[in-house]
Amino acid sequence: MTARPTSLTETARSLRSDRRSVVEHTGEACDGLDDREPEIHAFVPESDRRERLREAASALDTQYPDPTDRGPLHGVPVGVKDIFQVEGLPTKAGSDLPTEALAGPEATVVTALREAGALVLGKTHTTEFAYFEPGPTRNPHDTDNTPGGSSSGSAAAVAAGECPLALGSQTIGSVIRPAAFCGIVGFKPTYGRVPIEGVIPVSPSLDHVGWFTAEVAGTRLAAAILCRNWPPKAPGTSDRPTVGVPEGPYLQQASSAGLEAFERSVETLDAAGYEVRRVPLLEDIEAVNERHETLMAAEMAIAHGEREWYPAYADRYAEATAELIEDGWPVSAGTVGDARAGRRGTREGVVETMDSEGIDLWVSPAAPGPAPEGIDDTGDPVMNLPWTHAGLPALTVPAGTVDGLPVGCQCVARPMDDERLLGWGTDFETTLATESEQ
Amino acid sequence: MTARPTSLTETARSLRSDRRSVVEHTGEACDGLDDREPEIHAFVPESDRRERLREAASALDTQYPDPTDRGPLHGVPVGVKDIFQVEGLPTKAGSDLPTEALAGPEATVVTALREAGALVLGKTHTTEFAYFEPGPTRNPHDTDNTPGGSSSGSAAAVAAGECPLALGSQTIGSVIRPAAFCGIVGFKPTYGRVPIEGVIPVSPSLDHVGWFTAEVAGTRLAAAILCRNWPPKAPGTSDRPTVGVPEGPYLQQASSAGLEAFERSVETLDAAGYEVRRVPLLEDIEAVNERHETLMAAEMAIAHGEREWYPAYADRYAEATAELIEDGWPVSAGTVGDARAGRRGTREGVVETMDSEGIDLWVSPAAPGPAPEGIDDTGDPVMNLPWTHAGLPALTVPAGTVDGLPVGCQCVARPMDDERLLGWGTDFETTLATESEQ
Numbered sequence: 006m007t008a009r010p011t012s013l014t015e016t017a018r019s020l021r022s023d024r025r026s027v028v029e030h031t032g033e034a035c036d037g038l039d040d041r042e043p044e045i046h047a048f049v050p051e052s053d054r055r056e057r058l059r060e061a062a063s064a065l066d067t068q069y070p071d072p073t074d075r076g077p078l079h080g081v082p083v084g085v086k087d088i089f090q091v092e093g094l095p096t097k098a099g100s101d102l103p104t105e106a107l108a109g110p111e112a113t114v115v116t117a118l119r120e121a122g123a124l125v126l127g128k129t130h131t132t133e134f135a136y137f138e139p140g141p142t143r144n145p146h147d148t149d150n151t152p153g154g155s156s157s158g159s160a161a162a163v164a165a166g167e168c169p170l171a172l173g174s175q176t177i178g179s180v181i182r183p184a185a186f187c188g189i190v191g192f193k194p195t196y197g198r199v200p201i202e203g204v205i206p207v208s209p210s211l212d213h214v215g216w217f218t219a220e221v222a223g224t225r226l227a228a229a230i231l232c233r234n235w236p237p238k239a240p241g242t243s244d245r246p247t248v249g250v251p252e253g254p255y256l257q258q259a260s261s262a263g264l265e266a267f268e269r270s271v272e273t274l275d276a277a278g279y280e281v282r283r284v285p286l287l288e289d290i291e292a293v294n295e296r297h298e299t300l301m302a303a304e305m306a307i308a309h310g311e312r313e314w315y316p317a318y319a320d321r322y323a324e325a326t327a328e329l330i331e332d333g334w335p336v337s338a339g340t341v342g343d344a345r346a347g348r349r350g351t352r353e354g355v356v357e358t359m360d361s362e363g364i365d366l367w368v369s370p371a372a373p374g375p376a377p378e379g380i381d382d383t384g385d386p387v388m389n390l391p392w393t394h395a396g397l398p399a400l401t402v403p404a405g406t407v408d409g410l411p412v413g414c415q416c417v418a419r420p421m422d423d424e425r426l427l428g429w430g431t432d433f434e435t436t437l438a439t440e441s442e443q
Numbered sequence: 444m445t446a447r448p449t450s451l452t453e454t455a456r457s458l459r460s461d462r463r464s465v466v467e468h469t470g471e472a473c474d475g476l477d478d479r480e481p482e483i484h485a486f487v488p489e490s491d492r493r494e495r496l497r498e499a500a501s502a503l504d505t506q507y508p509d510p511t512d513r514g515p516l517h518g519v520p521v522g523v524k525d526i527f528q529v530e531g532l533p534t535k536a537g538s539d540l541p542t543e544a545l546a547g548p549e550a551t552v553v554t555a556l557r558e559a560g561a562l563v564l565g566k567t568h569t570t571e572f573a574y575f576e577p578g579p580t581r582n583p584h585d586t587d588n589t590p591g592g593s594s595s596g597s598a599a600a601v602a603a604g605e606c607p608l609a610l611g612s613q614t615i616g617s618v619i620r621p622a623a624f625c626g627i628v629g630f631k632p633t634y635g636r637v638p639i640e641g642v643i644p645v646s647p648s649l650d651h652v653g654w655f656t657a658e659v660a661g662t663r664l665a666a667a668i669l670c671r672n673w674p675p676k677a678p679g680t681s682d683r684p685t686v687g688v689p690e691g692p693y694l695q696q697a698s699s700a701g702l703e704a705f706e707r708s709v710e711t712l713d714a715a716g717y718e719v720r721r722v723p724l725l726e727d728i729e730a731v732n733e734r735h736e737t738l739m740a741a742e743m744a745i746a747h748g749e750r751e752w753y754p755a756y757a758d759r760y761a762e763a764t765a766e767l768i769e770d771g772w773p774v775s776a777g778t779v780g781d782a783r784a785g786r787r788g789t790r791e792g793v794v795e796t797m798d799s800e801g802i803d804l805w806v807s808p809a810a811p812g813p814a815p816e817g818i819d820d821t822g823d824p825v826m827n828l829p830w831t832h833a834g835l836p837a838l839t840v841p842a843g844t845v846d847g848l849p850v851g852c853q854c855v856a857r858p859m860d861d862e863r864l865l866g867w868g869t870d871f872e873t874t875l876a877t878e879s880e881q
Binding site for chain 2: 302303304306307308309310311312313315316333334335336337338339341342343345346349
């Protein structure tokens with residue numbers, strides 16, 4: 006099928022104007038699901054979705070007849086990864102655990118979207134507990150391929166045009182990688198910039214909320230609602246960033262086809278007038294990868310132990326997930342402390358290099374290559390790991406294709422430089438959109 | 444010396460009226476420190492305190508000539524335990540670490556007090572990192588005795604009438620115990636009810652912000668500023684609580700003199716018409732004590748490891764503090780998870796008993812007995828531990844004396860029942876104030 010993502014900014018503009026009723030638009034969104042879900046499986050099935058949404062849409066139409074009263078996301082249908090608590094919808098987190106065990110108060114970000122006028126179109130499929138055991142979702146660009154994970158359903162839903170915005174989360178590479186595989190924009194803000202309350206934890210010191218849209222402008226519209234202290238007026242893009250390419254063993258983790266595509270992106274940026282500097286970075290990537298894995302395993306053991314999920318339901322966990330928790334169980338408090346200190350060390354090291362080399366933005370492949378074939382494996386998050394580890398804001402924009410499948414250019418900025426990152430991202434999006442497979 | 448705490452509500456009322464200038468009042472507060480500090484040592488010395496405060500007071504006088512514009516704590520001098528970050532004042536946390544290593548953004552609650560009009564009179568002495576290694580503070584009721592800890596300076600400052608409000612924190616019994624030893628009111632709200640950001644951590648899942656005042660009404664005034672979602676109109680005290688006495692091994696941890704004084708309080712409540720029920724509770728107190736210690740040690744190892752304080756400065760830690768961290772270092776992630784689950788189990792168990800026995804409020808001795816002699820030991824927090832472990836709101840009100848030293852009655856309510864607890868506390872305060880040593 007041809008993936009046709011819809012623009013969040015255009016959808017929101019249209020719904021805030023007087024032109025269409027929310028009931029009408031929501032009905033069409035449900036029609037879209039009837040049409041595409043049998044192939045994509047982005048959403049967790051829900052028996053009375055259409056009726057639930059009709060009621061909510063009708064309430065919005067009644068309550069806000071005057072366009073000037075409407076919220077910035079008035080009537081916009083959004084997908085929500087099924088690790089976020091949503092009032093009125095059960096949370097399964099892609100697991101076999103009873104929903105009562107996983108229940109909790111609505112996630113802060115979901116409430117924020119609702120208060121902005123959005124309607125929850127549905128829960129989207131996640132890998133089990135946002136780790137690696139995949140759900141049924143398929144890549145809208147080629148349904149033989151994985152959409153990536155763990156935010157599989159959210160990425161596929163936006164890519165298939167089922168909704169113009171979907172929430173995801175990233176602990177290693179669960180937003181940036183599926184966004185790239187699905188040919189859309191994915192954003193994971195600075196660690197701590199977005200409230201994480203009401204999201205089933207993987208590893209609290211590494212968990213980030215993120216989201217998917219068709220275009221960077223849409224991601225910025227959502228950022229203004231979801232990020233703490235987002236300024237009313239976002240900065241312009243007039244100050245062109247100096248771009249860094251992180252040379253060394255980190256970059257070499259990409260596939261040769263992925264690296265070729267990435268080098269074409271770098272050439273495109275260079276040709277467009279960007280100053281590009283190649284700088285050695287993350288020479289200790291093996292240690293970083295190992296530390297990330299250790300910290301994640303230990304914190305997942307704590308999180309799933311403290312809620313008594315794993316002690317009570319160990320036999321319902323997929324093998325790989327149980328293994329991670331078992332690996333984390335014996336990790337010592339001292340090791341956890343050291344790993345968190347190392348995480349800050351990585352962040353400070355990257356920032357120092359940016360300062361000394363005058364770099365505003367790192368670019369790198371959003372994944373080792375395009376989406377792998379099959380849906381039993383969501384692909385490798387290794388290109389995303391160090392940036393998540395360091396808690397730096399990351400954005401991926403579509404950057405051409407490899408073997409007919411989309412790849413993304415991952416842009417990473419300084420901590421709390423989310424606003425400028427999204428400002429610069431708009432021009433990157435335009436510049437790199439001209440690329441196609443050579 | 445005679446301890447003469449000053450009322451927060453009266454001080455605030457006077458400063459909000461037109462009667463006195465903040466400059467004048469602040470000057471008197473500084474005079475009070477000159478007078479009492481040589482004996483009490485509640486405050487961390489500060490070279491230009493008077494000048495700093497004169498400027499801040501003068502700014503308030505200039506900015507708010509109209510009483511109706513003034514905040515609820517306009518010009519009120521407050522003490523702040525030296526584990527809270529305060530803009531413009533260094534944090535030492537009672538330790539020998541360099542202040543640069545401990546620096547951070549201002550604590551959310553300190554900013555909230557400032558926004559309500561309060562002036563930070565100074566940092567108050569804490570035991571080292573809010574554990575057990577004492578500072579120089581003495582008990583205003585008898586300077587041969589400890590004020591308790593870890594919030595030693597804050598309790599002593601309020602008891603000595605140096606300020607009508609002071610912030611403390613409690614991880615085992617660091618608010619309730621010193622408040623009782625110093626003959627004042629201490630309050631530790633429900634776990635999570637008060638923002639902990641900007642406070643040097645002991646053990647994040649056990650750390651609570653709390654505070655000290657002369658009277659329950661003052662504590663309630665502060666609660667409205669410091670607690671999340673405090674309702675504009677606090678509930679009345681017309682609904683008399685059914686009072687529970689937690690019989691069994693927990694209670695037996697008190698000294699015989701402490702228990703005698705407590706039984707006099709219970710008789711007084713009974714005579715005042717309260718329904719008192721004696722119910723077995725916390726039969727597993729030994730396991731609770733052990734679990735608390737394990738969790739605290741592990742989380743302190745993580746906290747002091749992740750910030751690289753202990754790895755870099757181990758030789759500057761007092762022996763007992765270093766021992767706790769060393770004990771916590773090898774504790775496994777699985778044990779941390781189990782301990783946190785056990786903590787929830789204790790809370791649920793206490794609440795179930797309250798439900799089944801119709802109890803609204805537990806009373807117990809705020810400490811095993813009155814303040815021990817000497818200032819090398821801040822006393823035993825064992826009477827406070829299970830309530831902190833369970834995250835339940837706790838209030839202590841003065842309840843007579845033992846050997847001429849004050850003791851407190853510790854009142855504990857259901858989770859998030861802070862409002863009613865403070866409502867009931869006012870009558871308890873009056874009822875128990877009639878007690879004196881038999």
